[in-house]
Amino acid sequence: MFSSSVLSSCLPLLVIFSAQASASHDKSVDDANCDCYFINGSVPEYYTDQMFLDFRSLSQYAGVPDIITSRSKASNADVSSDYFKQKNWTDIWSIQDWDNRNDNGKGFSGDATYLMVNSASNLYIQKNEDDNADSDTYLTMRTKRLAKFQTAVEFQSTPGHFRYVSMRMLARTTGAPGAVTGMFTYRDDTGELKDIQESDIEILTRGPKDKIQYTNQPSYTDDGGTIPKATRNATTPDWSNWVVHRLDWTPKVVQWYVDGIETSSIKFQTPRDPLDMHFSAWSDGGSWSGKMPMNQEARQEVKWIQILYNATDVNVYRRGGKMQKRDDKQCKRVCSVDDAKKAGYVKVLSAAPRVMLAGGFTWAMALTLAAVVWVQL
DSSP states (O other): OOOOOOOOOOOOEEEEEOTTSOOOOEEEHHHHOOSEEEEOSSSOEEESEEEEEEOSSOGGGOOOOOOOOOHHHHHTOOOSSGGGGSHHHHTTEEEOOOBOBOTTSSSBSTTOOSOEEEOGGGEEEEEOOOTTOSSSEEEEEEEEEOSSOEEEEEEEESSOOEEEEEEEEEEEEEEOSSOEEEEEEEEOSSSOGGGOEEEEEEEETTSOTTEEEEEEEOOBOTTSOBOGGGEEEEEOSOTTSOEEEEEEEOSSOEEEEETTEEEEEEOTTOOOSOBEEEEEEEOOSSTTTOOOOTTOEEEEEEEEEEEEEEESSTTEEEETTEEEEOSOOOOOSEEESSSOSSTTEEEEEESSOEEEETTSOBOOOOOOSOEEEEEOO
16 A cells, blocks of 8 residues: 655755764665655755555455446446555545546547546556566556547546655556556646646657657647647657656656656746646547557556655644644655665665754754755755
Protein backbone atom coordinates (compact mmCIF):
# COMPACT_ATOMS: atom_id res chain seq x y z
CA MET A 1 0.00 0.00 0.00
CA PHE A 2 1.20 3.55 0.59
CA SER A 3 1.82 6.00 3.39
CA SER A 4 0.62 9.57 3.01
CA SER A 5 0.15 12.80 4.92
CA VAL A 6 -0.87 16.32 4.15
CA LEU A 7 1.56 19.06 5.11
CA SER A 8 2.00 22.76 4.57
CA SER A 9 2.74 24.36 1.22
CA CYS A 10 6.40 24.76 0.40
CA LEU A 11 8.62 27.65 1.54
CA PRO A 12 12.21 28.63 0.83
CA LEU A 13 14.51 26.73 3.16
CA LEU A 14 18.10 26.91 4.26
CA VAL A 15 19.07 23.48 5.53
CA ILE A 16 22.30 22.86 7.39
CA PHE A 17 23.11 19.17 7.77
CA SER A 18 25.12 18.17 10.80
CA ALA A 19 28.23 16.07 10.44
CA GLN A 20 27.33 14.62 13.84
CA ALA A 21 24.12 13.09 12.51
CA SER A 22 23.99 9.32 12.38
CA ALA A 23 25.37 7.69 9.24
CA SER A 24 22.90 7.78 6.35
CA HIS A 25 21.13 4.51 5.67
CA ASP A 26 18.14 3.14 3.77
CA LYS A 27 14.84 2.59 5.54
CA SER A 28 11.38 1.68 4.36
CA VAL A 29 9.08 4.63 3.81
CA ASP A 30 6.92 3.63 6.78
CA ASP A 31 9.87 3.23 9.16
CA ALA A 32 11.88 6.32 8.26
CA ASN A 33 9.60 8.95 9.89
CA CYS A 34 10.90 11.61 7.49
CA ASP A 35 9.88 15.21 8.01
CA CYS A 36 10.86 16.33 4.51
CA TYR A 37 12.34 15.03 1.25
CA PHE A 38 14.99 16.31 -1.15
CA ILE A 39 15.09 15.29 -4.80
CA ASN A 40 18.04 15.30 -7.17
CA GLY A 41 18.10 16.66 -10.70
CA SER A 42 19.08 19.90 -12.40
CA VAL A 43 16.63 21.77 -10.13
CA PRO A 44 16.91 20.10 -6.69
CA GLU A 45 13.77 20.66 -4.65
CA TYR A 46 12.27 20.09 -1.24
CA TYR A 47 8.88 18.45 -0.60
CA THR A 48 7.06 18.00 2.65
CA ASP A 49 5.63 14.53 2.16
CA GLN A 50 5.32 11.49 -0.06
CA MET A 51 3.13 8.54 -0.93
CA PHE A 52 4.19 5.18 -2.34
CA LEU A 53 1.76 2.83 -4.09
CA ASP A 54 3.23 -0.64 -4.51
CA PHE A 55 1.49 -3.03 -6.93
CA ARG A 56 4.18 -5.72 -6.97
CA SER A 57 2.89 -8.18 -4.37
CA LEU A 58 -0.89 -8.17 -4.60
CA SER A 59 -1.65 -11.72 -5.77
CA GLN A 60 -4.77 -11.89 -3.59
CA TYR A 61 -6.36 -9.22 -5.82
CA ALA A 62 -5.08 -10.41 -9.21
CA GLY A 63 -7.48 -11.11 -12.05
CA VAL A 64 -8.25 -9.75 -15.52
CA PRO A 65 -11.88 -8.54 -15.78
CA ASP A 66 -13.97 -9.25 -18.84
CA ILE A 67 -14.48 -6.37 -21.26
CA ILE A 68 -17.88 -4.74 -20.74
CA THR A 69 -19.45 -4.12 -24.16
CA SER A 70 -22.44 -2.06 -22.97
CA ARG A 71 -21.74 1.68 -22.72
CA SER A 72 -23.99 2.25 -19.70
CA LYS A 73 -22.76 -0.86 -17.89
CA ALA A 74 -19.14 0.08 -18.57
CA SER A 75 -19.66 3.54 -17.11
CA ASN A 76 -21.40 2.13 -14.04
CA ALA A 77 -19.08 -0.83 -13.51
CA ASP A 78 -17.91 -1.75 -10.04
CA VAL A 79 -14.20 -1.84 -9.23
CA SER A 80 -12.34 -4.95 -10.33
CA SER A 81 -11.26 -6.07 -6.84
CA ASP A 82 -11.44 -5.16 -3.17
CA TYR A 83 -8.06 -3.48 -3.45
CA PHE A 84 -9.82 -0.43 -4.89
CA LYS A 85 -12.36 -0.38 -2.05
CA GLN A 86 -9.78 0.05 0.68
CA LYS A 87 -9.77 3.35 2.54
CA ASN A 88 -6.11 3.94 1.72
CA TRP A 89 -7.11 3.99 -1.95
CA THR A 90 -10.47 5.78 -1.77
CA ASP A 91 -9.16 8.54 0.51
CA ILE A 92 -6.76 9.67 -2.21
CA TRP A 93 -7.94 8.34 -5.59
CA SER A 94 -11.14 8.40 -7.63
CA ILE A 95 -11.72 6.14 -10.68
CA GLN A 96 -13.46 8.09 -13.42
CA ASP A 97 -16.67 7.16 -15.27
CA TRP A 98 -17.16 10.12 -17.66
CA ASP A 99 -17.43 9.90 -21.44
CA ASN A 100 -16.49 12.32 -24.23
CA ARG A 101 -19.97 13.32 -25.43
CA ASN A 102 -20.60 17.05 -25.63
CA ASP A 103 -22.86 18.58 -22.99
CA ASN A 104 -25.67 19.00 -25.51
CA GLY A 105 -25.51 15.29 -26.35
CA LYS A 106 -24.53 15.98 -29.94
CA GLY A 107 -21.14 14.80 -31.12
CA PHE A 108 -17.93 14.38 -29.17
CA SER A 109 -15.42 16.73 -27.61
CA GLY A 110 -12.55 18.02 -29.72
CA ASP A 111 -12.04 16.21 -32.99
CA ALA A 112 -12.91 12.76 -31.62
CA THR A 113 -14.45 10.43 -34.17
CA TYR A 114 -15.99 7.90 -31.79
CA LEU A 115 -17.39 7.59 -28.29
CA MET A 116 -14.96 7.00 -25.42
CA VAL A 117 -16.20 5.75 -22.03
CA ASN A 118 -14.11 5.50 -18.87
CA SER A 119 -14.76 2.36 -16.86
CA ALA A 120 -13.53 1.09 -13.49
CA SER A 121 -13.44 -2.38 -15.08
CA ASN A 122 -10.30 -1.36 -16.97
CA LEU A 123 -8.23 -0.81 -13.82
CA TYR A 124 -7.05 -4.04 -12.26
CA ILE A 125 -4.24 -5.99 -10.63
CA GLN A 126 -2.66 -8.50 -13.00
CA LYS A 127 -0.34 -11.44 -12.44
CA ASN A 128 3.15 -10.81 -13.80
CA GLU A 129 3.86 -13.57 -16.30
CA ASP A 130 7.02 -12.03 -17.79
CA ASP A 131 10.06 -14.23 -18.22
CA ASN A 132 12.29 -13.71 -15.17
CA ALA A 133 9.58 -11.59 -13.54
CA ASP A 134 10.80 -9.54 -10.58
CA SER A 135 7.31 -8.98 -9.15
CA ASP A 136 4.25 -11.11 -8.52
CA THR A 137 1.81 -8.56 -9.91
CA TYR A 138 1.38 -5.09 -11.40
CA LEU A 139 -1.41 -2.58 -12.01
CA THR A 140 -2.94 -2.57 -15.49
CA MET A 141 -4.79 0.30 -17.19
CA ARG A 142 -6.59 -0.96 -20.30
CA THR A 143 -8.22 0.70 -23.30
CA LYS A 144 -9.92 -1.25 -26.11
CA ARG A 145 -11.76 -0.40 -29.34
CA LEU A 146 -15.22 -1.96 -29.39
CA ALA A 147 -17.93 -1.89 -32.04
CA LYS A 148 -19.89 0.95 -30.41
CA PHE A 149 -17.29 2.78 -28.31
CA GLN A 150 -13.74 2.88 -26.97
CA THR A 151 -13.52 1.64 -23.40
CA ALA A 152 -10.86 3.53 -21.42
CA VAL A 153 -9.65 4.27 -17.90
CA GLU A 154 -8.54 7.19 -15.77
CA PHE A 155 -8.01 7.73 -12.07
CA GLN A 156 -7.24 11.00 -10.35
CA SER A 157 -6.37 12.34 -6.94
CA THR A 158 -9.21 13.58 -4.77
CA PRO A 159 -9.39 16.22 -3.48
CA GLY A 160 -6.92 18.29 -5.50
CA HIS A 161 -4.92 20.12 -2.87
CA PHE A 162 -1.46 19.47 -4.30
CA ARG A 163 0.88 22.35 -5.03
CA TYR A 164 4.21 21.23 -6.50
CA VAL A 165 4.83 17.50 -6.93
CA SER A 166 7.42 15.02 -8.09
CA MET A 167 5.50 12.13 -9.68
CA ARG A 168 7.27 8.88 -10.57
CA MET A 169 6.07 5.52 -11.86
CA LEU A 170 7.80 2.33 -12.96
CA ALA A 171 5.73 1.48 -16.03
CA ARG A 172 5.57 0.25 -19.58
CA THR A 173 3.05 0.68 -22.39
CA THR A 174 2.13 -2.22 -24.67
CA GLY A 175 -0.47 -3.08 -27.30
CA ALA A 176 -2.14 -1.65 -30.35
CA PRO A 177 -1.54 1.72 -32.03
CA GLY A 178 -4.11 4.44 -31.48
CA ALA A 179 -3.87 4.91 -27.70
CA VAL A 180 -2.47 7.54 -25.36
CA THR A 181 -1.11 6.55 -21.96
CA GLY A 182 0.68 8.45 -19.24
CA MET A 183 0.31 10.65 -16.19
CA PHE A 184 -0.36 14.36 -15.77
CA THR A 185 -1.31 17.20 -13.45
CA TYR A 186 -4.49 19.17 -14.15
CA ARG A 187 -6.59 22.18 -13.16
CA ASP A 188 -9.49 23.78 -15.04
CA ASP A 189 -11.59 26.28 -13.07
CA THR A 190 -13.60 27.87 -15.88
CA GLY A 191 -13.78 25.48 -18.81
CA GLU A 192 -11.91 28.03 -20.91
CA LEU A 193 -8.85 26.79 -22.78
CA LYS A 194 -6.76 29.76 -21.64
CA ASP A 195 -7.33 28.87 -17.97
CA ILE A 196 -6.17 25.25 -18.14
CA GLN A 197 -3.09 24.43 -16.07
CA GLU A 198 -1.73 21.02 -17.01
CA SER A 199 1.61 19.23 -17.33
CA ASP A 200 1.68 15.98 -19.30
CA ILE A 201 3.60 12.82 -19.94
CA GLU A 202 1.93 11.33 -23.04
CA ILE A 203 2.92 8.12 -24.80
CA LEU A 204 1.36 7.68 -28.24
CA THR A 205 1.24 4.03 -29.23
CA ARG A 206 1.01 5.00 -32.91
CA GLY A 207 4.40 6.72 -32.65
CA PRO A 208 8.02 5.59 -32.28
CA LYS A 209 8.81 3.71 -29.09
CA ASP A 210 11.66 6.10 -28.30
CA LYS A 211 9.52 9.27 -28.35
CA ILE A 212 7.41 10.78 -25.55
CA GLN A 213 5.42 14.02 -25.68
CA TYR A 214 5.94 16.43 -22.77
CA THR A 215 3.68 19.48 -22.52
CA ASN A 216 2.62 22.39 -20.33
CA GLN A 217 -0.91 22.85 -21.65
CA PRO A 218 -2.50 24.45 -23.52
CA SER A 219 -0.40 23.68 -26.59
CA TYR A 220 -3.06 24.92 -29.04
CA THR A 221 -5.44 27.86 -29.39
CA ASP A 222 -9.21 28.15 -29.72
CA ASP A 223 -8.88 28.93 -33.43
CA GLY A 224 -6.83 25.80 -34.14
CA GLY A 225 -3.35 27.29 -33.93
CA THR A 226 -0.42 25.66 -32.15
CA ILE A 227 1.88 26.87 -29.36
CA PRO A 228 5.23 25.16 -30.09
CA LYS A 229 7.04 26.43 -26.98
CA ALA A 230 4.50 24.63 -24.77
CA THR A 231 5.50 21.13 -25.85
CA ARG A 232 8.46 18.88 -26.66
CA ASN A 233 8.64 15.57 -28.49
CA ALA A 234 11.67 14.06 -26.77
CA THR A 235 13.88 11.09 -27.51
CA THR A 236 13.74 8.61 -24.63
CA PRO A 237 14.43 4.98 -23.79
CA ASP A 238 11.94 2.48 -25.23
CA TRP A 239 8.64 3.04 -23.40
CA SER A 240 7.50 -0.54 -24.09
CA ASN A 241 10.15 -1.65 -21.57
CA TRP A 242 9.93 -1.13 -17.82
CA VAL A 243 11.27 2.39 -17.19
CA VAL A 244 10.81 5.00 -14.45
CA HIS A 245 8.90 8.03 -15.71
CA ARG A 246 9.21 11.19 -13.62
CA LEU A 247 7.52 14.62 -13.70
CA ASP A 248 8.80 17.37 -11.40
CA TRP A 249 6.49 20.37 -11.07
CA THR A 250 8.32 23.23 -9.36
CA PRO A 251 7.43 26.94 -9.07
CA LYS A 252 9.35 28.05 -12.16
CA VAL A 253 9.77 25.02 -14.39
CA VAL A 254 8.45 21.53 -15.12
CA GLN A 255 11.07 18.87 -15.79
CA TRP A 256 10.74 15.33 -17.03
CA TYR A 257 13.04 12.31 -16.62
CA VAL A 258 13.23 8.69 -17.75
CA ASP A 259 15.34 6.33 -15.63
CA GLY A 260 16.92 9.33 -13.91
CA ILE A 261 18.01 11.07 -17.13
CA GLU A 262 16.44 14.47 -17.88
CA THR A 263 14.49 14.29 -21.15
CA SER A 264 12.74 17.68 -21.22
CA SER A 265 12.32 20.97 -19.37
CA ILE A 266 9.68 23.67 -19.99
CA LYS A 267 9.34 26.99 -18.16
CA PHE A 268 6.55 28.33 -20.37
CA GLN A 269 3.09 28.00 -18.75
CA THR A 270 4.38 26.26 -15.63
CA PRO A 271 1.25 25.63 -13.49
CA ARG A 272 0.71 28.16 -10.70
CA ASP A 273 -2.19 26.90 -8.60
CA PRO A 274 -3.04 23.72 -6.67
CA LEU A 275 -4.18 20.88 -8.91
CA ASP A 276 -5.01 17.19 -9.31
CA MET A 277 -2.86 14.24 -10.37
CA HIS A 278 -4.10 11.88 -13.09
CA PHE A 279 -3.16 8.55 -14.69
CA SER A 280 -4.91 7.37 -17.88
CA ALA A 281 -5.09 5.10 -20.93
CA TRP A 282 -7.47 6.23 -23.69
CA SER A 283 -8.32 6.76 -27.34
CA ASP A 284 -11.06 8.74 -29.08
CA GLY A 285 -10.17 8.32 -32.75
CA GLY A 286 -9.07 11.95 -32.98
CA SER A 287 -5.97 13.41 -34.56
CA TRP A 288 -3.95 13.13 -31.35
CA SER A 289 -4.58 9.52 -30.34
CA GLY A 290 -5.31 8.20 -33.81
CA LYS A 291 -7.79 5.40 -34.45
CA MET A 292 -7.24 2.07 -32.77
CA PRO A 293 -7.99 -0.99 -34.94
CA MET A 294 -11.28 -2.68 -34.09
CA ASN A 295 -11.20 -5.18 -31.21
CA GLN A 296 -7.60 -4.36 -30.32
CA GLU A 297 -6.32 -2.90 -27.04
CA ALA A 298 -3.40 -1.14 -25.40
CA ARG A 299 -2.30 -1.14 -21.77
CA GLN A 300 -0.29 0.93 -19.37
CA GLU A 301 1.21 -1.44 -16.80
CA VAL A 302 2.58 -0.05 -13.54
CA LYS A 303 4.64 -1.72 -10.82
CA TRP A 304 4.72 1.25 -8.48
CA ILE A 305 3.90 4.94 -8.18
CA GLN A 306 5.73 7.36 -5.90
CA ILE A 307 4.71 10.97 -5.37
CA LEU A 308 6.53 13.64 -3.39
CA TYR A 309 4.32 16.63 -2.77
CA ASN A 310 3.35 19.74 -0.90
CA ALA A 311 -0.25 20.38 0.06
CA THR A 312 -2.27 23.56 0.34
CA ASP A 313 -3.73 22.79 3.77
CA VAL A 314 -1.43 25.06 5.74
CA ASN A 315 0.25 23.56 8.81
CA VAL A 316 -1.88 20.40 8.71
CA TYR A 317 -0.83 16.82 8.19
CA ARG A 318 -2.12 13.28 8.46
CA ARG A 319 -0.80 10.84 11.04
CA GLY A 320 -2.54 7.64 12.00
CA GLY A 321 -5.50 8.54 9.79
CA LYS A 322 -6.27 11.73 11.73
CA MET A 323 -5.79 15.31 10.66
CA GLN A 324 -3.67 17.20 13.18
CA LYS A 325 -1.86 20.49 13.39
CA ARG A 326 1.91 20.39 13.46
CA ASP A 327 3.55 21.74 16.58
CA ASP A 328 5.95 23.74 14.41
CA LYS A 329 7.40 23.79 10.89
CA GLN A 330 10.78 22.32 11.54
CA CYS A 331 12.27 19.54 9.47
CA LYS A 332 14.31 17.43 11.85
CA ARG A 333 14.67 14.38 9.65
CA VAL A 334 15.63 14.94 6.01
CA CYS A 335 15.33 12.03 3.55
CA SER A 336 16.00 11.26 -0.11
CA VAL A 337 14.17 8.79 -2.34
CA ASP A 338 16.65 9.26 -5.18
CA ASP A 339 19.64 8.07 -3.15
CA ALA A 340 17.89 4.95 -1.81
CA LYS A 341 18.85 1.66 -3.43
CA LYS A 342 15.31 0.25 -3.63
CA ALA A 343 11.93 1.67 -4.57
CA GLY A 344 9.78 2.31 -1.54
CA TYR A 345 12.81 3.08 0.58
CA VAL A 346 14.46 6.36 1.54
CA LYS A 347 17.95 7.32 2.58
CA VAL A 348 18.03 9.33 5.78
CA LEU A 349 20.31 12.26 5.00
CA SER A 350 20.22 13.86 8.44
CA ALA A 351 18.47 13.30 11.72
CA ALA A 352 19.39 16.72 13.11
CA PRO A 353 19.28 19.56 10.62
CA ARG A 354 18.83 23.23 11.31
CA VAL A 355 16.03 24.63 9.19
CA MET A 356 15.68 28.30 8.26
CA LEU A 357 12.48 29.37 6.53
CA ALA A 358 12.09 32.59 4.58
CA GLY A 359 11.28 35.43 6.92
CA GLY A 360 13.95 34.47 9.43
CA PHE A 361 12.07 31.87 11.51
CA THR A 362 14.75 29.40 12.65
CA TRP A 363 15.38 26.42 14.83
CA ALA A 364 18.89 25.99 16.22
CA MET A 365 20.48 22.59 16.78
CA ALA A 366 23.91 21.66 18.07
CA LEU A 367 25.96 21.44 14.88
CA THR A 368 29.55 21.06 13.85
CA LEU A 369 31.25 20.80 10.42
CA ALA A 370 28.03 21.60 8.56
CA ALA A 371 27.25 21.53 4.85
CA VAL A 372 24.84 24.09 3.41
CA VAL A 373 22.12 23.40 0.84
CA TRP A 374 19.82 26.16 -0.52
CA VAL A 375 16.42 25.00 -1.70
CA GLN A 376 14.21 27.56 -3.45
CA LEU A 377 10.53 26.64 -3.67
